[in-house]
Amino acid sequence: MTPPLMSSVWTDHVTGRRGFLVVDRLVRGVAGGGLRMRPGCTLEEVTGLARGMTMKEALHYDPDGRYVPLGGAKGGIDCDPQAPEAYGLLVRYLRAMRPYVESCWTTGEDLGLTQDLVDRAAAEAGLESSVQAVYPLLDDEAAARRRLADAFALEVDGIGLDELVGGCGVAESVLTALDRAGVAHAGTRVAVQGLGTMGGATARFLARAGLRIVAVADIKGTIANAAGLDVDALLAARDAYGTVDRAVLRPADRELPGEAWLSARAEVVVPAAVSYAIDTANQDRVTARWIVEAANMPVLPAAEEALSARGVTVLPDVVVNSGTNAWWWWTLFGDIGPDAAEAFACTRRSMRALVEVMLARAEADGTTPRAAAHALAADRLPVIAERFGWYR
Template sequence: MSLTLPNAIDAAADSRDDNAFFEVVWRDTESDATGYVVIDRLVRGVSSGGLRMRAGCTIDEVRGLARGMTLKEGVHYEPGAAYVPLGGAKGGIDFDPYHPDADGVLRRFLQATAPIIATRWTMGEDFGVQQTTIDGLLPEVGLTSSIQAAEQVVDDPAAAQKRMAAAFASVVDGVSLDELVGGFGVAKAALAAMARRNMARAATTAVIQGFGSMGGATARYLAEAGVRVVGIVDVEGVVYNPAGLDVEALLLSRSAKGNVDRSRLRPEDQQLDSADWLSIEADVLVPAAISYCINDGNQAQVRARLIVEAANMPVTPEAEQLMAARGIEVSPDFVANSATNAWWWWVFFGDVDGTPEQSFRKIEDRMTALSDEMFDIAEADGISLRAAAFEMASRRLAVISADLPIY
């Protein structure tokens, strides 16, 4: 089903012959913004996926992200766990997140889609949208939480919300726990892949594109593990040092939008043009910002042996195929960057108590196990890591589909 919604939800429905279960197109009446919600699948009547804002966001992009969320949910199915994966969904707004009216656009979008958020779509921050902003706007549109739809499928909603509140109040070395869990998972996925390819940590270099919650935490935990982070990319360009950047100093002084404070650079650090980010000599490349940033037009610049997708859909299929012919492997997003989503639900459903100790232990165990399983399948079947990850997710989704109501 597809709906077109203006601000007042004056909806007209029509049927579509596509794979999505439900789609919404929203058009703002006070700006040129257009928004989308795509529910790829409902499990027990509920779906999960974040909301992004960027100029140029399209319905096809959101469809792909929603399908990726179905896979991302599926790979974390564990028999006997309290958290049983939900369906996949995603939201997107075609608007510049740096525009002065970005928060107004977001508020109007949330107002229009509030009935879906209340009952079917659990959502949170993604590229261009911060969770603190979402949380501040929700009461204005009559919602208590961005994940209140999940209260329908948890035994004790009050206890679940209490665990979530405690988890989101935790701070680890100057950074909120909720801003660290995703990148911590990406770092663990990268380290597991490096181990499979005999890449010694101390001899490995990395470039991180994007320095928000996902990229910043990935950089922190790779550096902590001994990997030399030689480049960080933000909207202003590239900061680079072949001997390694002081990741912690840059992380704790970055802006709310994830921009590096250039005044904190050391004399030996360099500033490069943003166009140079792909061609930096490094072993591991972590795109942690936008979709489709590595494509068939620029993939020839990549020097890394391993790409670990911290962003959603940062590598196009055409680029991935061309790079595979050159021996470059890609650890796919719906495994490598899945820890944020899984962590929310582990805490909410009670598989972890939300403390940093339990959270990091669970993430490390699961991301290492999933990465190893993915490599095992790829090597046994002679297929790519993405194909192996898809097979891994498909097996779990088949079990979920057999045991639970799927819509």
């Protein structure tokens, strides 16, 4: 594995906390990848995420599309996003990284940060936009920026379109795996860890597809009901951090310990919160047939080996949670307009095709879906480099 193109460690002069930026690869001089904030964030973690972004971009390459995949990058800050000093730290980090955001790194929300917060901090740091590095690649910058702004202003049932497209992609990944296995959607049981932007939207789409959400977990613990939870009620009762007000629970809903979602009696488990949630110490509690990685790097490699050995299929993050990133670029480059129905249709179509080809490759090669996804990315990266170059 080649080393990243650039790796930077920044220390805040006010708090002493550290931030990181890793640019794994450039395409036409630009890389894309979100900015996360969490306590314990490390350079190693951000490096892995940047490599993942390189693969996500490559996997969505369509030679006939307007969207040209970017290189991969990632930013990270070692801080609790709810800490009093978090916002000032975010502003100072972006001010320090301003030359990169202006020239080569497009970024946005990730774990612990919302897009609204990133936008506000970016403006305070003197930036035009968190994605301004991509503007020179656009045919009509003004029209593209209006299109993206209009898309971000759209709401569906009172929820921003930008909060829903990622979960739509995760849900379509689940449905594609069920369809290939001949498993009916209706009644298939699902446990979701994390009811924030990605987990909440995933639960919403799966419930509307007829699946039964039997467990959800947030920072307070797990809420479970074998007959199925009222997903809409739980989503409506969340705070800004995805924590559910327990006052809305029904008599049959049970409150269980935090890790109970792992061992829920379900066919599908969706870790949609933090990295490294499933490790070698707890993987044996999983009884599901599929683990679908809505979060970034939620299953440690050694745990995935053990899970695979006992017949549990892990659908990898580099495919499953790539819908939000792709939607940004489809909209900005003009493959789709600022329209919710068009966004969902494009997301479903693209994710289904990608999951289908990944699972077919895994079956043909006798490998895991993750190995198949990596092989697909490895096939596409030289094609992208040949056509577009790293810097031109």
